[in-house]
Amino acid sequence: MTKPLCVMLVATEASGDDRGAGLAKSLRARLGDKVRFIGAGGAQMAAQGVESLFDIAQLSILGVVDALAVYPRAMKLVDQTVALAAREKPDVVVLIDSWAFSLRVANRLRKLDPAIPLVKYVAPQVWAWRRGRAKVLARSVDHLLSIHTFDAPYFEAEGLPTTFVGNAALKVDFSAADPARLRAEYKIAPEAPILLVLPGSRPSEINRVLPPFAEAALLLKASRPDLEIVIPAAPTVAEAVKAQVAGWPRRAHVVEGEQAKLDSMKAATVAMACSGTVTIELALAGCPMVIGYRIDKLTYALVNRLVRRPITLFNIAAGEIVAPELIQDDCTPQALAREIALRLEDPALRARQVAAQFAALETMGRGGPDPSDAAADAILKILAERTPA
Structure with missing residues (x-):
């Protein structure tokens, strides 16, 4: 009897967990x-069916300061990951998200067994900054599965075969989302405006992004008593979010689970969102938003001049600022509250923003093939090409 194909999947963030799950499901x-x-x-x-080697929350970090703090622990997890591969001898290794962790694992595995196909799923954003990473990645892995149509030229120029599979965030299905269900469960009146607060999925984001988001939400609530605040919490940070929200002087509803998140996105009047994949999901839901982000000061000082603006994917696709981006020092409670208030008060502004978001999503490839299926097909093709005839 032929032994089952052994696929090693490594993801360390919530978005990577979602992509890894989709790929596993399609392969199964x-x-x-x-x-x-x-x-x-x-x-x-x-x-x-992917039994995790460790709790990925340990690596949900961003920025120089956070990386230095967890470096010794991260190196131990790299050791454990490589040891697992040495023991199980996978037929292919798919490294998802987390540039630093993935690169270290890839380089170690390359030395361990050069014959193992190494695939990177999701490219570093070299079109935004650090173009040299394309050459580094080309030396470390055998194939790239990209989620953006504009990735390939950067990596293929360095000799790295690249397959565009599409962005899973563009395939989020809102057909079963029910705004009325959310309002009923949390006793929110049908006509009450809802402010959705999405502070991120990393502990560092909860520490840096949630405080200005919280203050902005409370400023808005103080002048709008009927405003309801709903906070979908990612599994990686749910307890930390609930702990912070418990101390708020005004009520907020923390919701957990994928269905509740989708319900809340469809129910929301406007959202205050941490920069990231969630902005695409909100755009798909037809929710206007204001985007905010903060990282540690040292990292920002190092990268500020290197990063091209805007940073939000649908803003890039649109070629204009469709949703306001309030980054670092601009991400203040007052500025956030001002932009949110404009949208709460102006239905026409909300409608224009939603229409512009939808148009940008079309440019990004909404409606294309399922990314998980495309990724599964690519993995099987890579394996077939390496199998002797």
């Missing part, structure tokens, strides 16, 4: 019990 649909999974991921990958 094609291969059934002829595939097994090992690696690291979160709750979504676990639901698809």
Whole structure:
């Protein structure tokens, strides 16, 4: 009997967990019990049969200061990941998100066994900054699965085969989302405006982004008593979010789970969102938003001159600022509250922004093939090309 294909999936962030789960599900649909999974991921990958080697919340970090703080622990987890591969001898390794962690694992695995196909799923954003990373990645892995149409030229120029599979965030299904269900569950009146607060999925984001978001929300609530505040909490930070919100002087509803998140996105009048994948999901839901972000001061000082603006993908696709971006020193409670208030008070402004967001999503490839299926097909093609005839 032929042994099952062994696929190693490594994801360390909530968005990577989602992509890893989608890829595992698609591979399982094609291969059934002829595939097994090992690696690291979160709750979504676990639901698809990927038993995680460690708690990925340990690596949900951003910025120089955070990276230095967890460096010794991260190196131990790199050791554990490589040891797992040495023991299980996977047929292919797919490294998702987390540039620094993925690169270290890839380089170690390359030395361990040069024959193992190494695939990077999601490219570093070299079109925004640090173009030299394309050359570094080309030396470290065998293939790239990209989620943006504009990735390939940067990496193929360095000799790295690249397959565009699409962005899973563009395939989020809102057909079962029910705004009325959310309002009923949390006793929110049908006509009450809802401010959605999305502070991120990393502990560092909760520490740096949630405080100005919270103050802005409370400023708005003070002048609008009927405003309801809803906070969808990612699994990686749910307890930290609930702990902070418990001390607020005004009520806010913390919701957990994917269905509740989708319900809240459809129900929201406007959102205050941390920069990231969630902005695409909000745009798909037809929710106007204001985007904010903060990182540690040292990292910002190092990268500020290197990063091209805007940073939000649908703003880039649109070629204009569709949703305001309040970054670092501009991400103040007062500025956030002012931009949110404009949208709460002006239905026409909300409608124009939603229409512009939808147009940008079309440019990004909304309606294309399922990214998880495309990624699964690419993985199987890579393996087939390496199998002797």
